[in-house]
Every structure is written in C-alpha cells, then in structure tokens.
Amino acid sequence: MDASENGATAPEKHDEGESFTKVKSKKSQKRKLEPDGGTTMEVEQPNKRPHFPPISADKLRGSDEMRKVAVPAHRYTPLKENWLKIFTPIVENLQLQVRFNLKTRNVEIKTCKETQDIAALTKAADFVKAFVLGFQVDDAMALIRLDELFLESFDVTDVKPLKGDHLSRAIGRIAGKGGKTKFTIENVTKTRIVLADTKIHILGSFQNIKMARTAICNLILGSPPSKVYGNIRAVASRTAERF
Amino acid sequence: MDLTLFGLKLFPKLTLLTEFNIFVFSSPQDEVAAEFTSLTKTLYDLRKAQEPAGYGGSPLAQLVVENFDEEQIWQELELQNNAVLTHFKNAIDGALSNGNLTLLSDEEMDADKEDERGVEEEEEGATDDENVSEQEEQLPRLSKKSSVEAEEGSDNYSEDDSDIDFDVNALEKQKKDKGKTGSKKKVVPSEVDDKFFKLSEMETFLDDIEKREGKEDDNEDELDYFRDLPSDEDDEINLDEVMSSKKKKTGKSSRDLKYKDFFDAVDNEPDEQQSDGDDDHMDDSQEEDGEEIDGEDDTEEEGDDDRSKASKKKVTFDLSENEDSEGEDIEEILKTPSPEKTELKSSFEKRQEKMSQKIEELENAALAEKPWQLLGEVTAQTRPENSMLEEDVEFEQASRAAPAITEETTLQLEDIIKQRIKDQAFDDVVRKEKPKEEVFEYKKRLTLDHEKSKQSLAEIYEQEYIKQTQKNTEKEENPAHVEIQKLMDTLFLKLDALSNFHFTPKPPVPEVKVMSNLPSITMEEVAPVSTSDATLLAPEEIKDKNKAGDILGDIERTKTDKKRERRHIKKVKRLKIKEKEKRQKVKEANKTGESKKISKTEVAENLRKVTKGGKATILKDEGKDKALRSSQAFFSQLQDQVKSQIKSTKERSEKKKKHIEVSVSKLKL
Numbered sequence: 001m002d003a004s005e006n007g008a009t010a011p012e013k014h015d016e017g018e019s020f021t022k023v024k025s026k027k028s029q030k031r032k033l034e035p036d037g038g039t040t041m042e043v044e045q046p047n048k049r050p051h052f053p054p055i056s057a058d059k060l061r062g063s064d065e066m067r068k069v070a071v072p073a074h075r076y077t078p079l080k081e082n083w084l085k086i087f088t089p090i091v092e093n094l095q096l097q098v099r100f101n102l103k104t105r106n107v108e109i110k111t112c113k114e115t116q117d118i119a120a121l122t123k124a125a126d127f128v129k130a131f132v133l134g135f136q137v138d139d140a141m142a143l144i145r146l147d148e149l150f151l152e153s154f155d156v157t158d159v160k161p162l163k164g165d166h167l168s169r170a171i172g173r174i175a176g177k178g179g180k181t182k183f184t185i186e187n188v189t190k191t192r193i194v195l196a197d198t199k200i201h202i203l204g205s206f207q208n209i210k211m212a213r214t215a216i217c218n219l220i221l222g223s224p225p226s227k228v229y230g231n232i233r234a235v236a237s238r239t240a241e242r243f
Numbered sequence: 244m245d246l247t248l249f250g251l252k253l254f255p256k257l258t259l260l261t262e263f264n265i266f267v268f269s270s271p272q273d274e275v276a277a278e279f280t281s282l283t284k285t286l287y288d289l290r291k292a293q294e295p296a297g298y299g300g301s302p303l304a305q306l307v308v309e310n311f312d313e314e315q316i317w318q319e320l321e322l323q324n325n326a327v328l329t330h331f332k333n334a335i336d337g338a339l340s341n342g343n344l345t346l347l348s349d350e351e352m353d354a355d356k357e358d359e360r361g362v363e364e365e366e367e368g369a370t371d372d373e374n375v376s377e378q379e380e381q382l383p384r385l386s387k388k389s390s391v392e393a394e395e396g397s398d399n400y401s402e403d404d405s406d407i408d409f410d411v412n413a414l415e416k417q418k419k420d421k422g423k424t425g426s427k428k429k430v431v432p433s434e435v436d437d438k439f440f441k442l443s444e445m446e447t448f449l450d451d452i453e454k455r456e457g458k459e460d461d462n463e464d465e466l467d468y469f470r471d472l473p474s475d476e477d478d479e480i481n482l483d484e485v486m487s488s489k490k491k492k493t494g495k496s497s498r499d500l501k502y503k504d505f506f507d508a509v510d511n512e513p514d515e516q517q518s519d520g521d522d523d524h525m526d527d528s529q530e531e532d533g534e535e536i537d538g539e540d541d542t543e544e545e546g547d548d549d550r551s552k553a554s555k556k557k558v559t560f561d562l563s564e565n566e567d568s569e570g571e572d573i574e575e576i577l578k579t580p581s582p583e584k585t586e587l588k589s590s591f592e593k594r595q596e597k598m599s600q601k602i603e604e605l606e607n608a609a610l611a612e613k614p615w616q617l618l619g620e621v622t623a624q625t626r627p628e629n630s631m632l633e634e635d636v637e638f639e640q641a642s643r644a645a646p647a648i649t650e651e652t653t654l655q656l657e658d659i660i661k662q663r664i665k666d667q668a669f670d671d672v673v674r675k676e677k678p679k680e681e682v683f684e685y686k687k688r689l690t691l692d693h694e695k696s697k698q699s700l701a702e703i704y705e706q707e708y709i710k711q712t713q714k715n716t717e718k719e720e721n722p723a724h725v726e727i728q729k730l731m732d733t734l735f736l737k738l739d740a741l742s743n744f745h746f747t748p749k750p751p752v753p754e755v756k757v758m759s760n761l762p763s764i765t766m767e768e769v770a771p772v773s774t775s776d777a778t779l780l781a782p783e784e785i786k787d788k789n790k791a792g793d794i795l796g797d798i799e800r801t802k803t804d805k806k807r808e809r810r811h812i813k814k815v816k817r818l819k820i821k822e823k824e825k826r827q828k829v830k831e832a833n834k835t836g837e838s839k840k841i842s843k844t845e846v847a848e849n850l851r852k853v854t855k856g857g858k859a860t861i862l863k864d865e866g867k868d869k870a871l872r873s874s875q876a877f878f879s880q881l882q883d884q885v886k887s888q889i890k891s892t893k894e895r896s897e898k899k900k901k902h903i904e905v906s907v908s909k910l911k912l
Contacts, residue, residue, distance in 0.1 A: 138700070139700040139701065141701045149700075149704075180693040183694055184692065184693050186695075188691065190700070190707075192700050203700065204700070
C-alpha cells in the first residue's frame, strides 16, 4: 500500500510541472543500485537466484484463526458472572481477541495482530472449555499457565454398565458425604474433578489424571472409600518420592 | 513295353537326325520341335498310365502341349521329374539300408521288404515295382554288377517276386561261401595285438575313414547310437533302425543286449564262435562289404557297416592287471622297452623323471580318499581315535576365556593381597539394615484432607514449582528484632492502660496451642476408622491360664474330675495335719519340764485317735448293750465269756497266752 501510495504521489508531482511526463515505476526506482538500472529485470541473468526482498512481519502473517466454544444454558450465568476474570488473562496475557456471541451462544476467540504465539489460541480455547465444563476459573487458569495440564472426560457407564439405583449409588460413592471423597481424591492427586451427573471431568497433569481416574474407577466398581484412600495415598507417596 | 520299344526306336531316329543335320538346328526347326513335343507327350502319357496309384508323381495325368510354350512344357516335366526323383531317391536309400538284408532268409527278407515300404513313405502296400527296383539295386551290387546296369535293367524285369527271391537266395549261398574264405584277409599280426585289438585292422579302418571323409555325402543315414532299439513287431521303423539289424536276429529288446551281441568273442577267430547263425551271416556280410569297399565307391551304408565292424573290433578295455594309466599302455608297448640306463642320464631326463614322479604322486593323492581333516563335518566315528588331540584346532569362543594361571599372575595376586593387608583396606561386607518405618510415621507423611482445598490448582502447582526451584531460601527472623518487638508491645500496653480512660485491653495473644500430631482421621472421627483385635490384650495376658485347665462347674464334672478333686482335697488336708503334728511335737519337746497335764484338747485328740483305729471304743450309753439291761442277759453273757476263756486256755496250754484284747466291737455287744 505504501509503495502504491508513493507511486501515486510521484506522478502527481510531475504532473504539476509538466503534463504527460513519463513516470518511472516504483520498482525501477527501488533497484537503482543495480548497474543496469531499470532495464534489466527477470530474463537477463537466469543463473542468478531470484532476489526476494525482506518482507515485514505483518505481511508474513496469515489470516486470523478462530476458535468457538459452545456454552450450555446452565453455565450461562456463571459465565456472565466470571466474564471479567475469564477474558482478562486471555486478552492481556495471550494477546487474543475474545467475544461472546449472544446469538449462537458461543465464546469466540480469535488471533489478531498482536498475537505472538499461535499456540496461545489453543490454550485459551481449552481454558474456556474447562470453565464451561464446570471447573472454577482459578483452576482453569492453570491450563493457561502450565503447558502440561490436560483435561480428561469420561462417563460412569464407560467403566461399568450401571442402571438406575446402582448408577445413583455409584455417583454417590464418588462424591462422598458432602463431597468428602471427591475432595480427598483432589487433594491427594493434585487434580480437579467435576462430577456432572454421569460425566466425570478431570483436570491435571498426566500422571495425576491417571491416579485420579484409577481411584474413581475403583469407586465406581464398588470399593469402599477407605480402601481407595489407602491406594491413592500409596500411589501418591510413591510418585512424590520419585520427584 | 510298347512305350519302351517306341522310345527305343525313336531315339536312334532322332540321333540320326542330329548326326546328319547338325546344322539344321542352327535355325528353328518347327517340324522337329512339333515331333519332339508329340513324342514327349505320348511318352509321358503312357508312363503316367502305367504309374501305380500313390506313386507320388505329378498331379498331371497327361502332358498338355496344345498351345503351350516350351517353357510351360518344361515346367510340367519338371513337376513330374521332381516328384519321381524323390521317389527314386528314397528307393535307393531303402535299397542301401537293406543291402545286408538281402542275404537273409526268406521271412526276414519279406519283413525287410515291408519295412522298406514303410520307410519309403508310402501308405499302401508297395507294388512289386518298387521291390523290384530295390532288389535289383541290391542284387547287382551283390553280384558285382555296375549300378548303372541295374537301374536300366529294372524296367526289364517282370513283376515276379518269386524269381527275385530265388535269385536272392542263390546269391546268399554264394555269399556264404565267400564270406568264410574272406574273413582273414587283412589280419596282419603285430606285437600290439590283443584279444580285442588288431593293429592292422585299425589302420585299415583309419584309411577308410579318411577316404570317406573325402567324399562326404549328406548325412541322412547317421546312426543314432543312443536311441533305443524297438522290437521286431514294430512297424514304424526308420532307416536308422533298420540299419542296426542286431535286434532282428536276437529278438531281444535293447535293454537285454549283452556283450556277445555286439562284439566278437574274446578269441581272434570269429568264425569259430558260432553263437548265432544269424550273427555269423551278419558278420560275413559285413566283412564282405568291407572288402568290397576298397574296390568300389561305397555308399554310406557300406561305410557305416564298416564302421560298425571296425568299432566292434576296436574295443580296448584294458582288463589287464597293469595299474598304469591306460593311455600310456599302448605307447609303452609300441616303443620297444629298452633296459633302463643307469649310466649318464641327462639333466633334462632327470628333471623329467622327477616331474613325472611328482605328477604321479599328485595324481595318486588326488585320486585317493581325502584325509579326515579335509572332509567337511567329521564325527568321532569317522576319524581315528584320539586324532583330534594331535590337531591344532582353531575356533572362536563367544565368551571370554578363563585367565591362564601362571606364576606371574599368582605373584601379582599375592602382592595385591599383601598391600591390602598393610592398608587394612578389606572389602568387608557391611550389614544391610532394613529401614523400619512405622505406620504412624508413614501415615503422617500424607494426610488426607477431606475438605475442598483452599488453594486453586494453579496455586498448588505454583507452589510446587517454587519449591522445586527454590529449595534453600528460608526467611529467618532476627531474634533480637523479635525480642524488641515484644518489649515494645508490653510497654505500650502499659502506657495505654495508664493514659486512656476507656481502656480496652488488647486481645489476647494467641497462646501456644498444644497440637497432638495425630492424623486428622483419628482426630475427627469418633469411631476409629478401623479397629482390629490385634491391639487388644489376649485373655491369657490378662489372666494366666489355670494349670488345671479349664474351669469346670459342678455339673460339668465327670467322675474322674470329681475323684481328682477329692484326692486333691485329702492330700492337702493330710499335709496340713502333718504339719500340725510336727509343730505339736516341737512344742512338747520344748515344754517337757512343765506340767504334764494333758489338756482337754489333747485328751480329746487321743481319744479320737484310739477310737478311730478301732483299738478302743467309747462306751456310749445308748442302750445298745443288752447285757446291761437285764441281769439274766448280763450273767449269761458272763458265763459264756468265762467258758470260752477256759476253753482257750486248755487248748493252748503250751502256747503263750496271747494277750487277747477284748474288743467291744468284735463281741458285737
């Protein structure tokens, strides 16, 4: 654009002085340093490698990428409440553009000029997705801050086909009285667990997710919580010892 | 016949014409030409008419000459001639091959004829014409007539087989006589001659071969020596098979042929060995043919005969005991062996001798069996005993070889040992101890928090990260600062109390709370999470088990138990009494000087003892004694008593009067 502008201004100047003067093209002006001037262009020296001038970063940038995260109705209000806390790290730390599309009920995240790291888009999308699944904003923030955290989801029925009361009891076993068992697992394995009816989401590092998953599966399969505590304690201590 | 006569007549006529009017032919003679053509035509037609069916001649039945060019007529004739030529050629070949068979007996002759027909590629039974032509070809040869005459004479003969056969038979007999005489014509004895080999024969054979090679015909009759010979009844016999007539005589298949079928007997005189009459005939005929070859231009068939005959005699299997190489045998024999010259051999000769010796050795070694070292895989059975011990075997080992122990190595080791002892640097085994960790301690390490964690996940990981990266930084408070702060506080508190009306004391400083470092589970839950009997004391630890065993109630006792208890009680009591007596005696012994009054208790004791033993009874006033109730009873009793006493004293006067104790109980009063 700049080049064209300059080129546009050049003939104007000439026009002021004289009419219908020949205007040199910008390209030729640029290549004054070459011995032959404007006449030698492409065909003269085929052996020479083609010369590409360095381009500025904004020209190098491709088109903007976008991610969309759908928000179910029950998370709509929490989203509204925590909106500030959500978009601030995305925009400030990751340099992305984020908006909530009211019509489609999607959170849309887009890269822009200021984005330095293209992987930030994935991180931001995961962060919003984690929040939408039910995690706290602070917990989901860990996804942005740490690279090694992952999100795993599975269903209670995947572990063992349960129906009716058995299913309810299994969910109750996982939760424990007042959420006791769930908190215990969270604390020992350093993960966050969201128990949404029959769906279970675990957030944490890979090893910890595995530990938590094993504990939850044992609970589903019917072990008493005390046994599960003992097991996870043993495993956690072993992993802690190693590091 | 008309044809021939006609022809014969014409020929001189024509020749006459040519003789006298030689210049007539300088210009075209149409009349003569016409005559010629008509003549040729009639000749052709007649010949064609007499031609047997399936002759294989030209397809033209008549020679067409009207309005035909010379060239065309020539072509017609050529057609006929070519066809006939091949026929005649085959006939000749057949005749050549059957040359030997003409001398055989009639049946075989007939068979041969049939074969020949088959050979000549004609399907139907051949006519006598052909036989005639063949026979006639053979016969003149046999009878030493020129072949030209025979061919000419073929037309003259009638078509009578019997005549021909007769002739042939006659000829056969002739042959036989000749054959015997002519067998030994060429044998020139030489030194080399063997049972199988004759030098002169070889030379003649070589000469013949050379001659033959000079005029080599196209080899139609090459023998296939390796082909299997079919049996007699086989109709499809080719020329080659027919040539090898050996099968005919013997009637065997080729697989059963033996040496004597092929070759003469070992002796030099073949006609003495008459194993087969046919063989002999065969031999004779062959010899005869061989003899004739010198004189005539032989056909291939004769050459082959000779070849076979010569090869027959040429067998030189060296069956002698000479172990020398066979090739040298003849040469050695040929050059007259002179006595070995021990004097003055040239250096060249010596070298040659050595070389030859060496060569011999090498050859023998090569031919002999290889030593076991060179045979591939050798087991213990294939090689001599303990032969491997003498071998230096080279092989690869996968594992490291054990170190060879020599004096030097032992000295080295000893040096090391001495040094170690001096340094007291023994590699003693340190006892390993298993680190015993109490469950308590272990549980302390990981406390289970049942509440929702106060920190978010991010913070948790943050703290972990900080812990990992900055382990050693610790904030230490300056103790002087802490003390100053405390003093200041107390001071200000006092000042505040003095200066303010409404003094509100500072809230109490948090005291040091004694926290028992127990796992939170034990603190929180009233009931223990898990109880086990292992912590409780065992009943035996509380109360020792009774030596008697289980405690039994009165009802539970059995008879033995009851008795045991009774015994036990009595024993105990007995012991008590004994102890008491002892004490008593001791007491009495102590107080001997004192009054000897027997105490009431002692009296009672004595009384009891006495009565118990049955020694005395206490007379109780119970009214049991009848004797005391009435006087009569008393006196009667007294009387009785006295009587008995008197009796007893009377009876036992000598005997010492025994102090008879009168026991009340015995009297049963």
